[in-house]
Amino acid sequence: EAKLEYPLFVKPSRAGSSFGVTKVESRDAKALADAVFEASKHDWRVLIEQGIDAREIECAVLAARDGEEPKASWPGEVVLDKREAGEDQFYDFDSKYMDSAASHVEVPANLPEETLQRVRNTALAAFKAADGRGLSRVDSFVTPEGHVMINEINTMPGFTPISMYPKAWEATGISYGDLITKLIEGVILD
Structure with missing residues (x-):
């Protein structure tokens, strides 16, 4: 987490239609943990991606x-x-x-x-x-x-x-x- 800049997108690795995707706006351990938990409901493999200006x-x-x-x-x-x-x-x-x-x-x-x-x-x-x-x-x-x-x-x-x-x-x-x-x-x- 220390190397990633916010916002972060936390999502299941193998799901579609944005199922289980959460946007974490700022450094907040509970919000990040909640997002990982939500994504893990859809896939045991979870991706955390840095948001980009695009x-x-x-x-x-x-x-x-x-x-x-x-x-x-x-x-x-x-x-x-x-x-x-x-x-x-x-x-x-x-x-x-x-x-x-x-x-x-x-x-x-x-x-x-x-x-x-x-x-x-x-x-x-x-x-x-x-x-x-x-x-x-x-x-x-x-x-x-x-x-x-x-x-x-x-x-x-x-x-x-x-x-x-x-x-x-x-x-x-x-x-x-x-x-x-x-x-x-x-x-x-x-």
Whole structure:
């Protein structure tokens, strides 16, 4: 703990949808212990990550068929709408699934064109490095200086009509129905 700067994010290693994730704002042993306990309810392996000053930008990647060159969508961003004055909220489970007024999706993200292209290129490189196939969403951090860092590769992203993955493809020119067709054909025709 002594080497990490706050805020910290404490989360289960192998859970999704922000289950069990807690943001610890300042050095407080009880708050940190409570966060570790909460995360351990979802996975015995717990990650503690230092928060960084960056926006989280998500990019959908698709390579539905074996040997197909992966393609990247326009990157998008989940914008949190319900922030109290001075509150530094994060996109937690409740914001994702319980409160439809908590956020909205912007695709493409409000970033310079060259930064959007760097996010796309980084997402494609990550997908290829992981030997990706089918669908993934690559979540990156973009710093105020425009540096792009990979946060994670989500191999089973949300896929409802309001989820980022299909919305990113719709903004890139592939409808929800066509996206489903591509994925089904990728399994059946290979």
